[in-house]
Amino acid sequence: MKQIIATTLLSFAVIALLAIGGYLFIQHEAAKSEEPDAAAGSVKDPEAQKIMDHLETAGTGLPEAMNETRMQFYLHEMTHSKVYAEDKWGTARPMTQANIEELLAIVEASSFKEKAFYRNTLEDWQNGDFSDAVDVHNTIWHWHGGSIGKATRLMSEEEEQAYLRTHLQ
Known part of the structure; x- marks a missing residue:
């Protein structure tokens, strides 16, 4: 038995x-x-700035009908260009003003459960404040049962530029 x-x-x-x-x-x-289509932030490296300029004008390609889970994945993937984590799962999603504004419009028109969290995050990012990117990444990572790839810190400017060159060209 x-x-x-x-x-x-x-x-x-x-x-x-x-x-x-x-x-x-x-x-x-x-x-x-899913194909990445733009990059974000201001960079000082001329080569990286060319990449950013090209990607900024490429358009967002965000889906018209976005559910809350997809919103979470988009925000999570946008943090990847700002945070350091051993592993990063998902698409490298560009942190552009266009993407931020479009996501903010989607949030405002939504009845998402975590609407205030998304609005606060996107408004901070819209104003160039990415200091909460580690918390945003890890909060969404936690909501989805993350066990690998927890963000530990913000990346340096050099790390961000290297990430953009590698993942968003």
Whole structure:
């Protein structure tokens, strides 16, 4: 009898791990299929500024109908150009004024549960204040059960420029 219970529990554990792994894989693959289209912030490196100028004019390509989960993923992915984390899952989403303004308009027209959080975040970013990017990243990361890739700090300007060159060209 003990062997049957142990086998049953082990089977459920394996199935649960496979389900979680499948979910994370699907999320990762879905995020990879979306194309980044712009970069953000002011940079001093002329090469990086050229990238930023090109990406800023490329348009946002945000979906017209955005649900709250997608809003969370967009904000989370936008923080990737500002925060340091061992691993970053999802698309490198540009932190442009155009993206920020469009997301803010979507938030204002929404009835999202966390509307105040998104509005405060986007208004800070609109004013060039990214000091909360680590908290924003980790809050959304936590909401989605994050276990790998917690942000630990803001990146330096040099790290941001390197990230933009690598991920948003």
